[in-house]
Amino acid sequence: MKIAIISVSDKGQQLAVSLKNKLDNDSTVIKTDLYHKNVKKYFPILFYEYDAIIAIMASGILIRSIAPLIESKASDPAILNIDDNGNFVISTLSGHLGGANKLTKKVSELINATPVITTSTDVNRKLGIDVLARDLYLSIDNTSEILFFNKSILEGRQISFIVNPEKNIDYLYEYLKNNTLEIDMSVDFSSKINTDEIHVLLQNHKLILKERKIIVGLGCKRGKECSELYFGLKKSLVDLKIDKSRINMLSSAEIKKDEMGMLELSEKLNIPINFVELDKLKLFESNDIQKSEFVKSKFGIYGVCEPSALITAGFDSKLIYKKTSYDGVTIAVAISKDK
Template sequence: MKVAIVSVSDKGKKLAVTIKEKMDNDSTIIKADVFHKNVKKCLKIAFYEYDAIIAVMASGILIRSIAPYIESKTSDPAVLNIDDNGNFVISTLSGHLGGANSLTNKIAALIGATPVITTSSDINNRLGIDVLARDLYMSIDRPKEILFFNKAIIEGHEITLTSKSKKEYLIEYLKNNTLEIDVCFNYSEDLDEDEIRVSLDNHELTLKERKMVVGIGCRRGKECEKIYEGLKKSFSDLNIDKSRVNQFASAEIKKDEKGILELSEKLNVPVNFVELEKLKLFDSNDVQKSEFVKSKFGIYGVCEPSALIMAGFDSKLIYKKTSFDGVTIAVAISR
């Protein structure tokens, strides 16, 4: 998640800087930038270029500034509102699909504030279908049906989840989630492997996996188990089961790396090794550049660009390059 923190007052700026410093240590935060004053211009830029906006200012200023740009719950960024004293963190826009509710809880915990969330499913301790889709990195083909299913979930109706085969990551997610939802599972050959159909009465929508690619870099000769430990830690940070992975990726200089090949076989996840020329040509402001890797191999990095390239055009990082004892892990998803 890319986060813009926008402040108005000097006191608000100090809080914004504090939030940024704390977020920089979070591998799921790809970058956090602080903007001060010039609010209307900053918020307009942030609305289209960031996944989330944290506005440290009065709610009236925030609402009037973003009102012209609000379009849809499927595309608007998450927007949070915080008072200058840092007493309250308010989920203001895109609470579910945009992730504002979960980010509100995270920021509130970081600065010792009270989170304020008003979405119906959350205050009734129920799991919204759009929250499930976001947490599992899935797209929704009929977003207009979200309201029907969330209302049904709040009222305690049982919904049916149908897939082609058993989805371990879905089962683990539902088992570990603290919010309530009544479901039954069904299986059908009519669906693609990456689809889950949600149905109740005559209503249905389809959740589709966004391609999730784990980029891996490691020191020469790193054992499979050490790479696996890094993978498990990164997915624990993402709060999702490792079975959600669609593909591994690394640079072609690692194509004979035994540990990576063994991990691919162990987890039955395909691995692709990206050609050096593609890595040399690839450029993104979100990728961390290593002068050491550049001096050795002529490329600025392995795990982040490999993951982004294999996830496809316009993909994005959801887990920035993080080191685990000689192993680097990054995770990208397709749009």
């Protein structure tokens, strides 16, 4: 998640700096940028450039600033509102699909504030279908049906998940098992369903949840064993709160194609690995990747795990887990474009 923090007062700016320092230690936060004053100038830019905006200001200023920009729950960024004293963190826009509710809880813990969340499913301890989709990195084909399904969940009606019997959906079972929120649902199987889809049915209403490709980028010092790579991978999946069955592919640079640890990890997990050509890595440009001068001097490229993951995930993909080191192993995770 790329986050912009904007403040208008000196006290708010101090809080913004403190919050940025804490968020920068989170591997799921790709970058955090600070903005101060000039609200009218900045908001039209931030609204389209960031996944989330944290506004440290009076709610009236925030609402007037974003009102002309709001388009759809499927595309609007997460918006959080914090008072200058850092007493309350309010989830203001895109609570579910944009991730504002989840970010509100995280930020409130970081600054010891009270989280304020008002979405019906959350306050009634129910699992919204759009929350499930976001947490599992699934796109939704028809967002206009979200309201019907969430209302049905609130009413305690049973919804059906239809999946392909050949698809490993351990990630769905793990998510539902670990999620304490109430939802009445059943899982059924049909070979007519594409393996990368989950169909959600109730009466004549249907949602199609489709997997966005999750690519784990790997880097390591020469000779790292499978167990060492697996340790780093498991740590990253814990941070992302997803099961390993949700990974679509592993990726690294072609200079690593003879690393037995990587090849064994691919075999152990039964997940294919793609080794990206050096020429593609040399040409790849992104403002979001961490550049290593050491790697550049040795191999002619600025990095391995982040660019490999992004290239393999495809055009307009983005990082959901920045390069993180685990004793000589580096892990990054990218996700394909939301269709």
